[in-house]
Amino acid sequence: MSLDTADVRPRSQANTGTSRPPSQRRRTRQRRNQPYPGWFYAPAATIYGILFVVPTFASFYFAFTRWSFVETEFIGFDNFITFFSEPRLSRGFVNTFIYAVVTSGAKVAIGLALAILLTSGIFARGYLRAVVFFPVLVSTIGVGITFKILMDPFDGLINKALAVVGIQGPGWLTDPSLALLSVAAVDVWKGVGLATLIYIAGIVAIPSEYYEAARVDGASAWSTFRNITLPLVRPATVTVVILSLIGGLRTFDLIWAMTGGGPGFASDVIASTIYKQYAAGFYGLSTAGNVVLFLVVTAVVLPLYIFMNRKSKEL
């Protein structure tokens, strides 16, 4: 057991009455919620500092330079200007928002619907829950490659199945206006299991008294949903929205595996743009893109988090 050395004092000092007795100091420390002395945090803080904090601030510096790993040339805001003025690069910026909003919205809506289904008395409920969650566990690249093959406009299973019903399937990944949304659809398919899981936990936590009271009052199913389930599941909604927005803004691997940012630049997002700049050896420009991504995610998620949590506290 550790001993706070501040508690050990010569008797003469302890009796002067000008400082607090040892027991009160220990209680102060406990009240401040720190059961361990400061140096317990040192190893974790060192690792966090070296691997996370230092690179973050270093990247803020390198974003203002032209960098080739061996030499650095300070060029001010040029990288950022290039990033936003070039149509190819700024398109990725817009696409990122579209992608994040679409996937987040879809995951919330579909996740909640599935959660309500899977908390009702449906047959084989446990099995269905596992099935819905399974795509979350599978490798993203594997999913990307599989769906790329399925979505092939001529030989892919999806269009062949549509052809049986007589529909001419579009080029899911080859039509520039559809490519990003097709990837978003696959992302939703893959990620909705997690949203459902969070929503199930939220729904199950609602006390059944509310439902009983509503039934006594003769409320319809939709009315029950709107007035009981929806408000009380708000913490879960906050979690799902925040998580899926962050994930959607940062997404890279699924897009890269399915379209490589293509056709052309149609499904480029910030992360794939950053990767392409990196691949071309433009390390300063790539780092500037990373800084932009960092700022974008913070600017979107932080206010959202504060807003949604404040509202839930009022509730």
Next chain:
Amino acid sequence: MTHRTTRRLITASAITAVGVLALAGCSAGSGGDGGGDDGPVELTWYMGAGVPDDIETAEQLAADFTAANPDIKVVVDASGPQGVELDAQMRTKLATGDMADLFWYNSGALMQQLNPDQQLLNVADEPWVEDLNEAYRGTVSTDNGTYGAPVGSGMGGGFFYNVDVYEELGLEVPMTWEDFMANGEAIRAAGIDPVIQSFGDTWTAQMILLADYYNVSVEEPDFADDLTANETTFAGTPAAVASFQKLQDLTEAGFLNEDYQNTLLDQALAKLVNGEGAHYPMLTFAQATIEQNFPDQADSIGFFPVPGDSAQDHGLTSWMPSSVYAPATTEHPEEVKKFMGFVASADGCDSITAARGVTGPYVVDGCEIEGDVSRVVSDMLPYFEENRTSPALEFLSSVKGPNLQTIAVELGTGTTTAQQAAEAYDEDNRIQAEQLGLEGW
């Protein structure tokens, strides 16, 4: 006490396990460089997996060299990706000092972008460097040294065409772009795709743009130098925009095969040979694939350069072969130089010919073209003999933006126009030139 002993045991095992894991992680990155005194020195040769002919050439060179030099073993590692990813891999490995002893990469502008003076092994003092063709040597050198040995022969870029289709429809090899488009109309009326494109391998999308350079150089002889000095642009030079316009013409006329966005290089060649498509823009090295996969039909595939506006000034855009380079950090520089000397010799040329046949004139003195050549190559050789060639732009200027293939895909899918694509490429070039620190940018 039992309790304390168990805890000590668990603590000790945990520390041991973590230590062992850490050591295992540390040692995994050292690469297989084999022993020096006991057993042959092993050199690893890293390359991309996108072009099967290249891999076969590398393996042939490695096998022949190892047979002649039993104390040095060259192992080909063709695990690299293609396209943008391959560029990323090469640059990252070089920048982090993690490159294999040898690697296969393009010559010209792409090589200049690898920061050769600092990252590549300088072989300028080797005796065999004198035997290299002057034009080729310029594409693997900077002012401070020479860095590569050729792993192929000179090539041409233009249209492979199906001779049977031409004969059936009574068409002639076009001398101007108008003739070419007219041929295309006739072919399409016959129910055959006039031009095959293979955007599934994104690098092939830029073939027409690059292979048109001879026509650009006819009208603007100083274009390459002006571009390097930032005194001209693609968008501001009508002859250069014309290259982009050609791809747009093909798309607008509906000449492309239906599945052009997903087709791969091998599939495109198969379509050409089977008569499903009449033309395929490509470099002549691909004739080896045709010879290998379709030996009976190889003679029905011919070649002609991308036609321009003038029937008189009809010429070929030529490519320098790719090269084998070594990073400055290699642990076996002497063995590496010996291997590069083998590659740049008559024995090396023989290996290359054995692997992929004759694809064009060699760039090493002492290597002659002998034996039978495919129709594609025999259609191409007269241009070299009559000196009606121009090296492609990337061998005359180090300014080559990394996104041309994606811009070409954008243009080919009808999303942009030729002028917009040219402007986008100018922007791309600007970023590249600034990164290289070229004067005037």
